[in-house]
Amino acid sequence: MIDVAGILMQNILYVILITLGGVLISWSVHFVPVGGAPAAMAQATGIGTGTVQLAAGAGLTGLVTAGAMMQITNNAALVIASGAAGAMIMIAVTMIVGTWVYIYGVGCPPASAKVKYDPITKDRQDLYVSQGTEGHGLPTVSYVSGVIGGALGGIGGSVVYYSLMSVTNQLALADLVGMASVFAVGIFFVNAVIPSYNIGGTIEGFHDPKFKRFPKAVVASLVATLFCALISVLAIGGL
Amino acid sequence: MSAGGSGAAAEAIPQNNIIAFGVAGGLIGIYAAYFLVDMVGQYMSFIGALGAICGMIWGAAAVRRVASYGLGTGVPSIGMLALGMGVLAATFGLAVGGVAGPVIALITAAIIGLMVGVLANKVLKMGIPIMEVSMTEIATAGTITIIGLAISMTGTFDFPVILSQVITTGYIAVIFIAGGLAILHPFNANLGPDEAQDRTLICGLEKGAIAMIIAGIVATVNEGASGALTILIGLALWYIGFSGYYDRVKRDAYAVVGSGLLPSKEELE
Structure with a gap:
C-alpha cells in the first residue's frame, strides 16, 4: 500500500498549484465568447460551438505547446508562457476564421x-443587431476577451501539467508524460464543464452581465480540483 | 439554449434497473475478462468490451434523465464531464488498487461525481433535483467504460500494462472520444418532445458497439489480447443496434418516405 501522508507532504506544493491551475481554467472559460448553437446560426454573439469544445480546444493546444517546451527546459516560467501562447493562438485563429x-x-x-x-472601440452596437437575434459575429471586445480567456486557460492548463510532471516519482519519462497528460486532460474537462453550467449556454466576454457570476464557478472548481489534485498526485507519487 | 425539456423524462425501464445493469454488468465484464484471459485464452478479452457497453448504456440513460431537465448548455458537455471524471478515477484506481483496482476506481468516481453534483446544485444553483444522483451515475459509468475498453485492448487491468499499452501509446484518447460519444450522443441525437427511452438506449448500444470494434482493432496490435472475436462480436452488436434503432425510428416517425435522387441538370431546365 502506498504511503499516502508521506507523498502528500512531499508534494503539497504541487497539490496547491494544480488546484490553482484548475481555478484559472474555470475563470478563463468566462472570458471566451461562447455562442453555442444559436451562434452557429448567427443568432447570438460568439463562436458557434459549446463552452467545453472551445475551452478544450484551446486548453489542449496549450497542453501540447507546454509539453513541447518541457522537452527542452524545466524552467516553469517558459513552460507556462509557452502554454499560454499556444492556447491564445488557437483561440485567436478560431475566432478570426469564425469572423470571416x-x-x-x-x-x-x-x-x-x-x-x-x-467598451474598447466605443462603436455603436445596437443599430447593427438584426431583429430577433441576440447579436452576431465577434465584436472587438469579444475577440479581446477571448484571447484573454485563452491566455488564462493556457496558463492554468500548463500549471497543472507542469505540477503533475514535477511530482516525485519513479516512472519512466514516457510513462510519466502519459500519466500527466491523462490527468491534465481529465482535470481540464472537469474545470471546463463546471463554468459552462455556471454560464448557462452563451456568454459574450467580460462585458457580459453573466461574467459577474464567475466567483461561483471558481469556488466550485476550487473544491472539485482539490480532490482531483489529491488523487492525481497520489497516483503519480505512488508509482 | 436549453437542450431537452424541463422536467423528468418518462421511462419504461426504471432507472434503478439500469443502474444495477450498468454496475453489475460492467464489473462482471471487467473481472470476467481479467480472469478468463488468464484461464481460457486471450480471445476472452472481448468480455471487457461487453462490460464497457453496459456502462455506456447506463451512462446514456443517466445523461437522458439529467439532460431532460435542461442543462442550459449542450448535452455533449456532460459526456465530456463523465469521461473527464472517469479517466481521473480509472487511472487512480488502477494505479493504487491492484486486483481491487476497478472497485476502487468506481468508488473514487462516485465520490468525484457526487461532489460535482452537490457543487452544481449548492454553489452553481442549477436547481436540478436529480443532479447529485445523476452526476454520481455518470462518473461511475464513464469509469466502467474506460476500464472495460482498456481491458478489451490489453487483456488485463494490471497498471504497468495499461500504462504502457493504453496511456503512453495514446489509445486513451480513442477511448475518451469513442466512449464519450456512446454516453453523450444517444440523448443528443434523440432529444425532443417525442424522445423515447428504448430508442435512445438502443442508439447507445449501437455507439457502444462502434467503440467495441475500435477496441478490437487496437487489441490486434497488443500481445495480451486478441482482437478478432472483439471485432466480430462488435459488428454483430452494431448490426443489432443499428437495425433496432432504425425499427424504432420507423415506429416513432409519422411517416418514412424516400425523397428520391437529386434532379439532374437537364431535369431542372
Whole structure:
C-alpha cells in the first residue's frame, strides 16, 4: 500500500498549484465568447460551438505547446508562457476564421446585443443587431476577451501539467508524460464543464452581465480540483 | 439554449434497473475478462468490451434523465464531464488498487461525481433535483467504460500494462472520444418532445458497439489480447443496434418516405 501522508507532504506544493491551475481554467472559460448553437446560426454573439469544445480546444493546444517546451527546459516560467501562447493562438485563429465566415459567408456585421457601445472601440452596437437575434459575429471586445480567456486557460492548463510532471516519482519519462497528460486532460474537462453550467449556454466576454457570476464557478472548481489534485498526485507519487 | 425539456423524462425501464445493469454488468465484464484471459485464452478479452457497453448504456440513460431537465448548455458537455471524471478515477484506481483496482476506481468516481453534483446544485444553483444522483451515475459509468475498453485492448487491468499499452501509446484518447460519444450522443441525437427511452438506449448500444470494434482493432496490435472475436462480436452488436434503432425510428416517425435522387441538370431546365 502506498504511503499516502508521506507523498502528500512531499508534494503539497504541487497539490496547491494544480488546484490553482484548475481555478484559472474555470475563470478563463468566462472570458471566451461562447455562442453555442444559436451562434452557429448567427443568432447570438460568439463562436458557434459549446463552452467545453472551445475551452478544450484551446486548453489542449496549450497542453501540447507546454509539453513541447518541457522537452527542452524545466524552467516553469517558459513552460507556462509557452502554454499560454499556444492556447491564445488557437483561440485567436478560431475566432478570426469564425469572423470571416460571419462577415463574408453569412453576411452579418459583428455586433453585441449586451452593450450599447463596444467598451474598447466605443462603436455603436445596437443599430447593427438584426431583429430577433441576440447579436452576431465577434465584436472587438469579444475577440479581446477571448484571447484573454485563452491566455488564462493556457496558463492554468500548463500549471497543472507542469505540477503533475514535477511530482516525485519513479516512472519512466514516457510513462510519466502519459500519466500527466491523462490527468491534465481529465482535470481540464472537469474545470471546463463546471463554468459552462455556471454560464448557462452563451456568454459574450467580460462585458457580459453573466461574467459577474464567475466567483461561483471558481469556488466550485476550487473544491472539485482539490480532490482531483489529491488523487492525481497520489497516483503519480505512488508509482 | 436549453437542450431537452424541463422536467423528468418518462421511462419504461426504471432507472434503478439500469443502474444495477450498468454496475453489475460492467464489473462482471471487467473481472470476467481479467480472469478468463488468464484461464481460457486471450480471445476472452472481448468480455471487457461487453462490460464497457453496459456502462455506456447506463451512462446514456443517466445523461437522458439529467439532460431532460435542461442543462442550459449542450448535452455533449456532460459526456465530456463523465469521461473527464472517469479517466481521473480509472487511472487512480488502477494505479493504487491492484486486483481491487476497478472497485476502487468506481468508488473514487462516485465520490468525484457526487461532489460535482452537490457543487452544481449548492454553489452553481442549477436547481436540478436529480443532479447529485445523476452526476454520481455518470462518473461511475464513464469509469466502467474506460476500464472495460482498456481491458478489451490489453487483456488485463494490471497498471504497468495499461500504462504502457493504453496511456503512453495514446489509445486513451480513442477511448475518451469513442466512449464519450456512446454516453453523450444517444440523448443528443434523440432529444425532443417525442424522445423515447428504448430508442435512445438502443442508439447507445449501437455507439457502444462502434467503440467495441475500435477496441478490437487496437487489441490486434497488443500481445495480451486478441482482437478478432472483439471485432466480430462488435459488428454483430452494431448490426443489432443499428437495425433496432432504425425499427424504432420507423415506429416513432409519422411517416418514412424516400425523397428520391437529386434532379439532374437537364431535369431542372
